[in-house]
Structure formats: C-alpha cells, structure tokens
Amino acid sequence: MGKPKRTHQTFQLTGNFLGFVVKDGFKVKGMRVATPKGEHYIKLTREARASCFPLPAVGMPLQVTGEQKVDDEDGSITYKARQIVIAPPLSTVMAPTPIPQPQRKKQATKACILVCRKSDCCKRGGRELIAGLRKELGDRQIAEQVVIRETGCMKKCKAGPNLVMPDKTRHSRVRAKDIAALLDKHGLSRDRMAG
Secondary structure, eight states, X not given: OOOOOEEEEEEEEEEEEEEEEEETTTEEEEEEEEETTEEEEEEEOHHHHHTTOSOOOTTOEEEEEEEXXXXXXXXXXXXXXXXXXXXXXXXXXXXXXXXXXXXXXXXXXOEEEEEEOSHHHIIIIIHHHHHHHHHHHHHTTOTTTEEEEEESOOSOGGGOSXXXXXXXXXXXXXXXXXXXXXXXXXXXXXXXXXO
C-alpha cells in the first residue's frame, strides 16, 4: 500500500483569526481561521510565523496565502501558510467563536534548598548538612514539598558549607545542629507547608 496521492496547489483564504495552535506549551505550529465555508486549520511555515507580527487579535480579518494539498482519495485538504497579512473587514466573514482552552492542573511548586557540593564545602561538613536536612525534612513530614538541590560552587568556599533557602537567603558555616532552627526561621514546618 503506497502513500496517498496528493495534488499541490496554491491557495488564498480570507477569514477571521480564531487563534494559534500551540504544541508542547510554547511552539506555535498553526492557526485557526473562520471563513464563510467554515473553520480551517492552517499550518504555519517559519516565514508565515514571522509575518504574524504584530500578533493578530481574535476576530481580526486576515488574508492567508500558501500551498494546499488535496488528497486524491478522500478529498481532504491540508493548508500550509507562506504569508499572512491583515485584510480589510469583509461582511461575509464569520464572527469569531470563543476558543476553548484546555484545563491544566496547577502543579504545586516545591520549595527548593540549594546546597553547595564542591570540595571545600564538603570538607567543612557539606555531606553531613545534606544528610541532616533530609532527616529533618523527613521528621517534619515535609520531604515531599521540599527539594534539596546540590549545586556547584557558591563562591564562598572559606565560609562553607553554604546553602540558599527557598526565599533566596544565603547561609554560610551551617552545621547539622543548626538545621531545625534554620528551617523554623524560614517557615519550613509541617503546619506552614500544609497551608
């Protein structure tokens, strides 16, 4: 079974802009345009994406030119835009319809404690500090809400071990015995993390 035969032709559509089609949360791949014949998905080339600036507002009339492929077997048409320009308003162009946005679950952001893992900090108690942090977070039952991220040099080697708390406060010469008071000072307790 071979590939379906397709006929390539140029096209020019005039219609109202309905919105961009985004992939992976940030890549603009195409756009939706309403014409008197219905709604169309149009794939965008790099040139077409560049010609979309300034960004069109929803409902703005556009004139899109490019290449269309017609599947000879089922008659389906796919569009690929090469150029997009703002068109004069046409009374025959359909009114814009609201674009349903997918509902995304909000991911709870975890608090992050940065701990230097370079040799000077490790020699001064960095390993014990990380072990103590993990134990204390587990004892407080907030280990799931707080991430300990090991980093490179924080440029305070002589004052190690160094760490940065979630509120971006830097602490030096931290000992394992100081961890409980440090977590309390920065609000990393079970009661505060639950609220």
